[in-house]
Structures are given as C-alpha cells and as structure tokens.
Amino acid sequence: MNEERDLLIRNVFPVGDSHDGTTNLDIRITGGIIRDISPQLDAREGETLYDAGGAFVSAGWMDMHVHLREPGYEHKETVRTGCEAAAAGGFTAVACMPNTDPAIHTRDVVEFIKEKSRDLPVDVYPIGAVSRDRAGKAITEMADMKDGGAVAFSDDGDPVWDSRLMRTALEYAAMLDVPVINHEEDLALSRPGHMHEGRVSTRLGLRGSPSIAEEVMIARDILLAELTGGSLHVAHISTRRGVSMVREAKQRGLPVTTEVCPHHFDLTDEEIERSAFDTNYKMHPPLRTADDVEAMIEGLADGTIDAIATDHAPHSVDEKQVEFIYAPNGIIGLETAWPVICRRLLEPGRLTLPQIIGKLTTRPREILRLPVPLIEPGEPANLTLFHTDREWVCSRENLRSRSSNTPYLNQIMKGRALAIYNKGRLVPADTVR
Ligand SMILES: [Zn+2]
Structure with missing residues (x-):
C-alpha cells in the first residue's frame, strides 16, 4: 500500500462517461487528487511508479x-x-x-x-x-x-x-x-x-x-x-x-x-x-x-x-x-x-x-444521492483498475472474504480487478490484507 504518496499510474485505458476505453494514458495523482491524464507522462522525483500493464481504469x-x-x-x-x-x-x-x-x-x-x-x-x-x-x-x-x-x-x-x-x-x-x-x-x-x-x-x-x-x-x-x-x-x-x-x-x-x-x-x-x-x-x-x-x-x-x-x-x-x-x-x-x-x-x-x-x-x-467520482484533473482519485481477460481460480486461498459460500468455488474465473485507488491509497488486489 502506498499511503498518500505521489503516484504515476502508467499504461491504462480509461473507460467511463468521458473516456471510451481505447486510448492508452498515464494518470498522475498527488495528495490523492488526479493532476494529469495524458499519454506518456514523465516520472517525477519522489513519485511512485505503478505500471498497470494495459489494464482498464474506471471510476x-x-x-x-x-x-x-x-x-x-x-x-x-x-x-x-x-x-x-x-x-x-x-x-x-x-x-x-x-x-x-x-x-x-x-x-x-x-x-x-x-x-x-x-x-x-x-x-x-x-x-x-x-x-x-x-x-x-x-x-x-x-x-x-x-x-x-x-x-x-x-x-x-x-x-x-x-x-x-x-x-x-x-x-x-x-x-x-x-x-x-x-x-x-x-x-x-x-x-x-x-x-x-x-x-x-x-x-x-x-x-x-x-x-x-x-x-x-x-x-x-x-x-x-x-x-x-x-x-x-x-x-x-x-x-x-x-x-x-x-x-x-x-x-x-x-x-x-x-x-x-x-x-x-x-x-x-x-x-x-x-x-x-x-x-x-x-x-x-x-x-x-x-x-x-x-x-x-x-x-x-x-x-x-x-x-x-x-x-x-x-x-x-x-x-x-x-x-x-x-x-x-x-x-x-x-x-x-x-x-x-x-x-x-x-x-x-x-x-x-x-x-x-x-x-x-x-x-x-x-x-443513494452520493457524489460520483470522475476521472478528471482536479478530482479526488477514486479508481478501479481491471482486466477483462485475466484468469484466476476462485479458491478459498484466493478469496479475501471470511466466508467462502459461493457456487463459483474452485472454478476458473476470467476477468479480475487489478487494484483500487481510494482515500489516497493504491491497493493492488493481490496485496489486499
Ligand atoms: Zn434481500
């Protein structure tokens, strides 16, 4: 987890109201706020780099x-x-x-x-x-x-x-x-x-x-x-x-x-x-x-x-x-x-x-009358990074819930979240805990 660090997310395809998911971009986040969304942003000193490997990103x-x-x-x-x-x-x-x-x-x-x-x-x-x-x-x-x-x-x-x-x-x-x-x-x-x-x-x-x-x-x-x-x-x-x-x-x-x-x-x-x-x-x-x-x-x-x-x-x-x-x-x-x-x-x-x-x-x-997060400069970063084709096994070992009562148990699933970003923190899915 990167607490409140300045972060450069590389290599994502934003999808949502103003993004159609076909443009490869980088997202710069400082102090939990989105500062820039552009192709090929240069890393700055002190910034943490996170290469999303071509994942989609949405609110x-x-x-x-x-x-x-x-x-x-x-x-x-x-x-x-x-x-x-x-x-x-x-x-x-x-x-x-x-x-x-x-x-x-x-x-x-x-x-x-x-x-x-x-x-x-x-x-x-x-x-x-x-x-x-x-x-x-x-x-x-x-x-x-x-x-x-x-x-x-x-x-x-x-x-x-x-x-x-x-x-x-x-x-x-x-x-x-x-x-x-x-x-x-x-x-x-x-x-x-x-x-x-x-x-x-x-x-x-x-x-x-x-x-x-x-x-x-x-x-x-x-x-x-x-x-x-x-x-x-x-x-x-x-x-x-x-x-x-x-x-x-x-x-x-x-x-x-x-x-x-x-x-x-x-x-x-x-x-x-x-x-x-x-x-x-x-x-x-x-x-x-x-x-x-x-x-x-x-x-x-x-x-x-x-x-x-x-x-x-x-x-x-x-x-x-x-x-x-x-x-x-x-x-x-x-x-x-x-x-x-x-x-x-x-x-x-x-x-x-x-x-x-x-x-x-x-x-x-x-x-629920809640504010809707936007992927725009100046907005608080509240993001989900995800793949639509990544395979994983829905095993007890891979589940983070305390319970495992699911009909999908031990099945191969296709499509997975890569990470979330919220409250100033990047949380990769495989490091949750
Ligand atoms: Zn009910």
Missing part, C-alpha cells in the same frame, strides 16, 4: 447491497474482512444492509460502522433499518440515522411486509430525499419455499417460492411510491414480470429504481438439481428460470435495471454444510461479480463496457 465501483455481518456475526464477516473482499473484487465503496445484531436501527450503530471503516480503503455507507429490530412494527428514527450517515433505509434480510409501515417509510423517505430499498417478498406466498417454484422444484419434491411472491410485493411498492412520492429501490430483482413492472413504472415517470445480482443473470434453478443440492445455490430470491435470466440481461441492456449489486451474504462453512432445506440463504459475491459480468454481459456483447461500468459506478451512487 471506483460501488456495490450498493452487501451484508458485512458486523456487529453480531463476526464469524461470517467483519467490516474489515468485507472491505478486503470488496477491494479485491474492485469495489471502492459498499452500502451495507442492517440485518446485524443489533440491527442498524439507531444512529449509534450507523456511527459504529462508519468508525470501523474509517481507516479502510473502501467507503462504507450504512443502510438504516426501516423498523426497530427489523421487526416490521415500529418505524425507526430515520432522520437521526440519516444525520449519522445512513444513505438509505431497508429491513433487508426481510421484507417490509406491513403495507402501512411501507407507506410511512416512503413518506419519510420523500421528506428526507433518500430511497427505501425493499426485499420484495410476500412471505405468505413464499414460505417455506426453499427454491424457485417450478418444474425443477416439483421434480425434486422441494417446497418452492413462486415468482408471484416477489411480483405482488413489487406491484404494491410501486403503487405506494406513486402515492407518496418516495423513492423506491427494488432490491435484487429476479423475475421477468418484476422487470416489466419496473420498466412500466419508469415509463410513467415514477421514482422507482432497481438492481440485479450477478447470480440472477447467470444461474438457474437447474443448478440445484445438477449439483445434488449444493447449498451454495440457495438464496432469496431464489435462482429462477432461463427465461428470467434472459429478462435480467434485457433489463440491464435497456436501462430498466439501474445497478449491479452482489447481495454479498457470507455464511460459515458449518452453517451452509447442512441439508438443503435447513441451510441459510445467501452467497458471497464481491470477488466473483466482475468475472460473471464479463462472461455473461461483456463477452457475448449484450452490454458495452461503458454501459456496464455505469451500473457499477454512476447509477448506484445516483440512487
């Missing part, structure tokens, strides 16, 4: 949906190990969900997480709970938490199932100009679903969670967003009809945005059968059908789906190595997001590189 990526597990579940992940995983995966910022113990339901807990992350190279933005203990009953002090640093509100881990509570939360959200992020699931329809309800669940004899459980909740929340004027962000969308409803809401000018996880545009419920009930294919919303996967990619391509977020959800080996129906939901995602994006979106030409980068940089920050 620093943000994952707006992660579970850092601290406080309360430090055996799964901590703010520190989660940020190490983020840095290794190319992310300079994360927004973390409130299903901790205690929940992020008071300003104290918001400030605890901000403090924990202060010296880490990744910006951590806590998401406050909508309800006390995420119990779905009493609304939290949203304004106070916002003053403490909360950037959005959600009961994620669980849905805000009470319609009146959701209405009140959106009314406050409108006043505070923050989004409410809902885990869209009607529990009466979904429980005790262990996987997507469909042909595969029938064949396997497992109780399924139907698409309609997600869709009725999205429909309700779009109506409530329209009524209140509060911004609704649909978390981890996974069904074709869900995407259609968000598309229509946007066409009507409603304050509705959404995100998708890499696993939902990569994998289907068939994997559960193929893997003989590997619990690393268990998450909520569940892996759905090939048609839903296609709808996610279409939604990304036409702009209906604003952001790519991982829903990084660490669990220990002990917790996941149980019978499928007893295993907790969720997989880690920070370190595998980029290669999955490369394979499913970039390589087949479904999205262009600048389109993809927008969903990892600009859109998540716009949704």
Whole structure:
C-alpha cells in the first residue's frame, strides 16, 4: 500500500462517461487528487511508479447491497474482512444492509460502522433499518440515522411486509430525499419455499417460492411510491414480470429504481438439481428460470435495471454444510461479480463496457444521492483498475472474504480487478490484507 504518496499510474485505458476505453494514458495523482491524464507522462522525483500493464481504469465501483455481518456475526464477516473482499473484487465503496445484531436501527450503530471503516480503503455507507429490530412494527428514527450517515433505509434480510409501515417509510423517505430499498417478498406466498417454484422444484419434491411472491410485493411498492412520492429501490430483482413492472413504472415517470445480482443473470434453478443440492445455490430470491435470466440481461441492456449489486451474504462453512432445506440463504459475491459480468454481459456483447461500468459506478451512487467520482484533473482519485481477460481460480486461498459460500468455488474465473485507488491509497488486489 502506498499511503498518500505521489503516484504515476502508467499504461491504462480509461473507460467511463468521458473516456471510451481505447486510448492508452498515464494518470498522475498527488495528495490523492488526479493532476494529469495524458499519454506518456514523465516520472517525477519522489513519485511512485505503478505500471498497470494495459489494464482498464474506471471510476471506483460501488456495490450498493452487501451484508458485512458486523456487529453480531463476526464469524461470517467483519467490516474489515468485507472491505478486503470488496477491494479485491474492485469495489471502492459498499452500502451495507442492517440485518446485524443489533440491527442498524439507531444512529449509534450507523456511527459504529462508519468508525470501523474509517481507516479502510473502501467507503462504507450504512443502510438504516426501516423498523426497530427489523421487526416490521415500529418505524425507526430515520432522520437521526440519516444525520449519522445512513444513505438509505431497508429491513433487508426481510421484507417490509406491513403495507402501512411501507407507506410511512416512503413518506419519510420523500421528506428526507433518500430511497427505501425493499426485499420484495410476500412471505405468505413464499414460505417455506426453499427454491424457485417450478418444474425443477416439483421434480425434486422441494417446497418452492413462486415468482408471484416477489411480483405482488413489487406491484404494491410501486403503487405506494406513486402515492407518496418516495423513492423506491427494488432490491435484487429476479423475475421477468418484476422487470416489466419496473420498466412500466419508469415509463410513467415514477421514482422507482432497481438492481440485479450477478447470480440472477447467470444461474438457474437447474443448478440445484445438477449439483445434488449444493447449498451454495440457495438464496432469496431464489435462482429462477432461463427465461428470467434472459429478462435480467434485457433489463440491464435497456436501462430498466439501474445497478449491479452482489447481495454479498457470507455464511460459515458449518452453517451452509447442512441439508438443503435447513441451510441459510445467501452467497458471497464481491470477488466473483466482475468475472460473471464479463462472461455473461461483456463477452457475448449484450452490454458495452461503458454501459456496464455505469451500473457499477454512476447509477448506484445516483440512487443513494452520493457524489460520483470522475476521472478528471482536479478530482479526488477514486479508481478501479481491471482486466477483462485475466484468469484466476476462485479458491478459498484466493478469496479475501471470511466466508467462502459461493457456487463459483474452485472454478476458473476470467476477468479480475487489478487494484483500487481510494482515500489516497493504491491497493493492488493481490496485496489486499
Ligand atoms: Zn434481500
């Protein structure tokens, strides 16, 4: 790590709003500020040289949906190990969900997480709970938490199932100009679903969670967003009809945005059968059908789906190595997001590189009302350097997360972050720790 040193990054291809990724340039950074972006800059005395070997560089990526597990579940992940995983995966910022113990339901807990992350190279933005203990009953002090640093509100881990509570939360959200992020699931329809309800669940004899459980909740929340004027962000969308409803809401000018996880545009419920009930294919919303996967990619391509977020959800080996129906939901995602994006979106030409980068940089920050980093002289350097073709093995040894519950474990992945630069520091991915 080069702390606050003057730095010359050599041999990069900037990509983003004002760069198309085809020009080889050097970037000079002094005091954490970008000073110059030009071809073939001469090194100055005292400057550290970093040869990026022809990597791409974009504004620093943000994952707006992660579970850092601290406080309360430090055996799964901590703010520190989660940020190490983020840095290794190319992310300079994360927004973390409130299903901790205690929940992020008071300003104290918001400030605890901000403090924990202060010296880490990744910006951590806590998401406050909508309800006390995420119990779905009493609304939290949203304004106070916002003053403490909360950037959005959600009961994620669980849905805000009470319609009146959701209405009140959106009314406050409108006043505070923050989004409410809902885990869209009607529990009466979904429980005790262990996987997507469909042909595969029938064949396997497992109780399924139907698409309609997600869709009725999205429909309700779009109506409530329209009524209140509060911004609704649909978390981890996974069904074709869900995407259609968000598309229509946007066409009507409603304050509705959404995100998708890499696993939902990569994998289907068939994997559960193929893997003989590997619990690393268990998450909520569940892996759905090939048609839903296609709808996610279409939604990304036409702009209906604003952001790519991982829903990084660490669990220990002990917790996941149980019978499928007893295993907790969720997989880690920070370190595998980029290669999955490369394979499913970039390589087949479904999205262009600048389109993809927008969903990892600009859109998540716009949704959370955060400043968007620019690669321009005079701007603070907040950068992700990455390759689209570099191969690596997703082994326990190579993962920085405290947990390794991923369906990609021990697979060869193509595409990797090379380094991040944030808070005045260059952090090469292979030296994170
Ligand atoms: Zn969720």
